[in-house]
């Protein structure tokens with residue numbers, strides 16, 4: 285997909301269109317707890333998009349670092365739904381297959397979507413097990429905690445399950461399709 | 467007895483004594499939470515990050531289940547479930563086409579989604595708005611006490627749903643605590659972010675966020691942290707165990723309220739915390 289098409293797609297979305305009224309005050313970036321980790325904090329990301337650099341925005345780690353704390357949205361003087369726009373960028377990046385390969389959240393979400401499609405509910409141990417296949421070091425770092433949880437009867441050994449997992453699988457086809465792209 | 471439709475969410479079953487303490491309060495306060503039959507995961511931040519229609523359908527199914535049982539409200543105990551359901555409700559109310567699309571998808575599974583979507587509430591709202599008088603009467607003066615409590619609301623209980631000062635510094639739980647004789651400390655870390663789902667994949671980035679919350683609470687005289695969400699509780703509890711020499715115990719608000727009602731610590735699941743909480747008998751005044 286070419287950049288112009290992606291830009292049009294971005295600006296036709298009612299939430300994203302509001303980026304046009306951004307006054308570049310930087311309140312969002314100043315409020316963001318993960319700005320230091322992002323390759324472009326929210327204000328800068330919006331400046332790039334308005335300059336037509338949608339490709340940079342979609343490849344950026346910024347939306348994946350967004351934890352939906354909604355500080356930016358609460359404080360933005362222009363009432364721009366910053367966090368909602370981050371969701372839109374994630375969906376667009378995944379659909380276009382250009383999410384940053386170096387970021388671990390897409391794998392985490394995919395492990396989550398996979399368990400949801402299989403069981404209808406999420407079981408933390410399943411998500412961790414699946415995610416750990418790709419990121420064994422994170423699992424190792426959490427071993428000590430896992431053992432403590434086990435000792436307190438808090439490690440999910442029995443999976444969380446609905447009576448009709450197939451129904452939930454049918455509701456999450458897109459999530460899982462996108463979950464198996466890479 | 468008041469009956470509420472209950473959506474426990476996936477993290478509830480392994481949460482540190484959340485279920486035990488909620489059950490104990492329900493019994494004491496005559497509240498009935500009726501678990502939605504065959505509930506599914508709400509999709510949390512993952513589904514909405516991957517595909518919005520799927521995210522809406524997961525929440526829509528929960529709304530349909532509640533409607534089927536005749537409920538106009540759903541109670542949750544998790545900030546992420548609360549925000550995900552509210553977000554889906556708002557989207558579908560604003561855009562009837564989205565609602566129609568979800569209703570259509572659910573119809574294929576024999577579920578009916580009516581236009582009037584159920585309201586979404588946190589269990590905290592139930593305690594504050596519906597039973598605070600009962601709570602006040604039930605407060606015991608011979609129970610266990612644990613000291614000065616700092617409330618940590620986390621992000622998604624207030625934002626983006628409440629505007630004004632309460633979005634940053636809510637006070638509803640502190641007010642409730644004061645009414646029933648719990649000492650609540652005043653601090654400014656109540657709605658800072660704990661790192662949420664990033665705490666596992668990006669523990670290094672989230673460490674300073676957790677330490678900042680704990681430091682502020684400790685500086686303001688807090689001896690115990692209390693939370694209203696399984697993810698916040700886990701992040702603050704597990705996030706302190708290897709890094710802090712003198713960590714602060716991280717509880718659920720239902721455990722702290724349970725103590726104030728004279729319920730025994732073992733019946734509140736307090737033994738399941740990673741950082742142990744020490745309680746002592748209140749001195750008769």
Ligand code: SF4
Pocket residue numbers: 305306307308309310311312313326327330359360361362363364366
């Ligand atoms: S706070 Fe709002 S107006 Fe200011 S830079 Fe961020 S998005 Fe733009």
Ligand code: SF4
Pocket residue numbers: 312315316317318319326349350351352353354355356357366367370
């Ligand atoms: S919602 Fe996302 S972008 Fe906004 S302040 Fe929080 S982490 Fe940063």
